[in-house]
Amino acid sequence: MNITILGAGAWGTALAMSLAERHAVVLWGRDSAVMQQAQQSRENSAYLPGFRLPDTLSVSADFSSAIAHAGTDGLLIVASSLSGLRPLAEQLKSHAIPNIVWLCKGFEADTHLLPHQIVREVLGKDIPAGALSGPSFAQEVAQGLPCALAIASDSAALRELVVAAVHGPSIRVYTTDDLIGVEVGGAVKNILAIATGVIDGLKLGLNARAALITRGLVEITRFGVALGGRAETFMGLAGMGDLILTCTGDLSRNRKVGLGLAQGKKLEQIVTELGHVAEGVRCAQAVRELAIKHGIDMPITNAVAAVLFDGDSPLEMVGRILARDARDEAA
Numbered sequence: 001m002n003i004t005i006l007g008a009g010a011w012g013t014a015l016a017m018s019l020a021e022r023h024a025v026v027l028w029g030r031d032s033a034v035m036q037q038a039q040q041s042r043e044n045s046a047y048l049p050g051f052r053l054p055d056t057l058s059v060s061a062d063f064s065s066a067i068a069h070a071g072t073d074g075l076l077i078v079a080s081s082l083s084g085l086r087p088l089a090e091q092l093k094s095h096a097i098p099n100i101v102w103l104c105k106g107f108e109a110d111t112h113l114l115p116h117q118i119v120r121e122v123l124g125k126d127i128p129a130g131a132l133s134g135p136s137f138a139q140e141v142a143q144g145l146p147c148a149l150a151i152a153s154d155s156a157a158l159r160e161l162v163v164a165a166v167h168g169p170s171i172r173v174y175t176t177d178d179l180i181g182v183e184v185g186g187a188v189k190n191i192l193a194i195a196t197g198v199i200d201g202l203k204l205g206l207n208a209r210a211a212l213i214t215r216g217l218v219e220i221t222r223f224g225v226a227l228g229g230r231a232e233t234f235m236g237l238a239g240m241g242d243l244i245l246t247c248t249g250d251l252s253r254n255r256k257v258g259l260g261l262a263q264g265k266k267l268e269q270i271v272t273e274l275g276h277v278a279e280g281v282r283c284a285q286a287v288r289e290l291a292i293k294h295g296i297d298m299p300i301t302n303a304v305a306a307v308l309f310d311g312d313s314p315l316e317m318v319g320r321i322l323a324r325d326a327r328d329e330a331a
Helices: 010-019 031-039 063-070 082-092 114-125 140-143 156-166 181-200 206-226 231-235 237-248 255-263 268-274 279-294 298-308 314-322
Strands: 002-006 025-029 058-060 075-078 100-102 130-135 148-150 172-178
Touching: 002 010, 002 063, 002 268, 010 025, 010 140, 010 156, 010 237, 025 063, 031 058, 063 075, 075 082, 075 156, 082 100, 082 114, 082 181, 100 114, 100 140, 114 181, 130 156, 130 181, 148 156, 148 181, 148 237, 156 172, 156 298, 172 268, 181 206, 181 231, 181 255, 181 298, 181 314, 206 231, 206 237, 206 279, 206 298, 231 237, 237 255, 255 268, 255 279, 255 314, 279 298, 298 314
Parallel strands: 002 025, 002 075, 025 058, 075 100, 100 130, 148 172
Antiparallel strands: 130 148
């Protein structure tokens, strides 16, 4: 199958490496210097250093030729950050594309739209579209270690196409038509990972971490169902699975944000040290505002947003959460 991946960051590169073992894959990046270096050295040293690119993987900075590679029956995967999704979709408007799948997670900062809403707004509703999500660190995928993902789309044909393309020896792919649920799970878990990083950084213990993750899952589910997702989706890969990985994994950028905050670092310093996007920072404000708009109780998200944007300290964040009244666990 011909597959084009738009976005040569860590996750896009890792997925391209995995799929190039079985398919004709083109990895496109907008920075021609980075792509030329990757082509010559067979390593994406800018975003995924230490991993050799397969000889079968083509890398390119030529947008038109990369899109043409997917043809009329291939697969187009957008591996940009969420902020890059709309600009890429705008570029695609002048091209004939068979379908579009994205890996990014979050809510758009200004519009508070989910990825599928951005795509439909720019490209219309006729192009088969979907989100590929789940617990997956790029470095582990690049090593060929096993992981499982979910493809969410209202198009059964697209779901089948993604399974045919991605499901393989080291990656299992499950299907669902709950696009909202999968996208909400992928977005809000990053905020909870920041909170967990704070808990761990303050050395409040494993009991506290387990409690926060559990109540965080309740919070994600409450929010997602209110926006139109299904409760059972949040018990799956894009919900509980991604939440556990992002909150506990040492490779999690969002968890590292929380750890940095607990050490007293300023947000700007943390982001600079990371050198990569931590979507939970961008997402926290949007989710807080959406929760207020829809009247949804989001205590952990609100506490994280208060640290990120309102000047609260990490200890004040913990105090906000612990000061809540006792209640029925199902509430």
